[in-house]
Amino acid sequence: xxxxxxxxxxxxxxxxxxxxxxxxxxxxxxxxxxxxxxxxxxxxxxxxxxxxxxxxxxxxxxxxxxxxxxxxxxxxxxxxxxxxxxxxxxxxxxxxxxxxxxxxxxxxxxxxxxxxxxxxxxxxxxxxxxxxxxxxxxxxxxxxxxxxxxxxxxxxxxxxxxxxxxxxxxxxxxxxxxxxxxxxxxxxxxxxxxxxxxxxxxxxxxxxxxxxxxxxxxxxxxxxxxxxxxxxxxxxxxxxxxx
Ligand SMILES: [Zn+2]
Numbered sequence: 001x002x003x004x005x006x007x008x009x010x011x012x013x014x015x016x017x018x019x020x021x022x023x024x025x026x027x028x029x030x031x032x033x034x035x036x037x038x039x040x041x042x043x044x045x046x047x048x049x050x051x052x053x054x055x056x057x058x059x060x061x062x063x064x065x066x067x068x069x070x071x072x073x074x075x076x077x078x079x080x081x082x083x084x085x086x087x088x089x090x091x092x093x094x095x096x097x098x099x100x101x102x103x104x105x106x107x108x109x110x111x112x113x114x115x116x117x118x119x120x121x122x123x124x125x126x127x128x129x130x131x132x133x134x135x136x137x138x139x140x141x142x143x144x145x146x147x148x149x150x151x152x153x154x155x156x157x158x159x160x161x162x163x164x165x166x167x168x169x170x171x172x173x174x175x176x177x178x179x180x181x182x183x184x185x186x187x188x189x190x191x192x193x194x195x196x197x198x199x200x201x202x203x204x205x206x207x208x209x210x211x212x213x214x215x216x217x218x219x220x221x222x223x224x225x226x227x228x229x230x231x232x233x234x235x236x237x238x239x240x241x242x243x
Contacts, residue, residue, distance in 0.1 A: 005226040009233045010039045011212050013127070013151060013182045013204025016061055016069075017045030017054065023208040025061050029068070035213035039067070041237070043099045043127075044074035045208075051075050052085055059093035070241065072097040072127060075115065077107040083114045090122045096241055097124045097149075102131035103156060109136055116144040125240050127180065130154050134167045138174075147176050147240050149202060152183035153192050157209060160188060169195045178236060182206035186218050198228040202237045 011032070018024035023045045032040065042061060044054035051074050058071040073089035075082040077100060089095040098119060100107075119126050125147040128137065134154070141148060154168025155161050165188055171177050179196070181189050182204035193201060203219050205212035219232050 006230045006233055008039065009035075009037045009216060010041070010203070010237050011035075011037045011205050011207070011215070012041045012149065012202045012237045013180055014040040014042045014207045014212075015045035015209075016042045017057060021045060025065065025069075028207055028212075029065075031207065031212050032068070035211070035216050037212055037216065040069055040207075041072055041097070041127075041204075041241075042069050043072040051079075055085070055089045055093055055095065059089075059095060062094070070243070071095045072099050074099045074101070076105045077111045077115045078105055082111075083118055086115060086118050087122075090118075090124060095124075097127060099127045099129070099151075101129040102133070103129055106131045106133070109139065112136065112140060113143070116140050116146055119146045120144045123242070125149055127151055129156070130164075130168070134171060137171055137177075141171070141174050141176055145176070148178065149237075149240065150177060150179050151204070152206070153179045153181060153188060155184060155188065157183035157206060159183070160185060162188070162191070165192060166195075168192075172196055172200050178202050178240065180204040181218065181232075182210060182215060184218075186221060189218050190222060193222055193224075198224060198231045199236060201232045202240075203233050 046054045055073045062069045062071040073095040127149040129151045155164045180202045205215035
């Protein structure tokens, strides 16, 4: 065990796609082993292809390695077909959540409502890479009974913007909203922990953009009991995905 007393570690933010890309399941499986990670939530890495291509691919990887991976869909909520694609991802492709990248795909509230509606209908969480409109998310979290995972502590990938983190912390005061740690350094994760509590944080690596061992180690370095580290490394996300 990497950290004493912790039985299971889940990486909640992993991109898989390939070959021929570098983010192939085999490569990540090796890193999982080195990092004592037992399970990972996986989603899109083929950005040059339609999202449906990735969703099918992710579903096939989960089918092949069901104990190791759990898949989230990725949709562009601006696309007319997005609600249907998400619905199919859940019912047909057996994906257990959805990732939205609102920095890549800024979306008007009306279109986001359609996605939240489906997430609520199927009781699946939404993982969100936030754009600039934090208020949208606040409104939607008041309207819908949906669990939200704010990727990268709300800062972005290696953006390390404390003002964005402060706004994400405000969002996470809602009991349905959680912050995922990838793309950040130790001081920002520690800051989030001190402003909130260990029930609100979730460990993610954002592989291939980080080695997952680095992300696990950040949690290990926090001044917390093993029991509280276990919340961030596994129990919080297990509860959200209902496993
Ligand atoms: Zn990512």
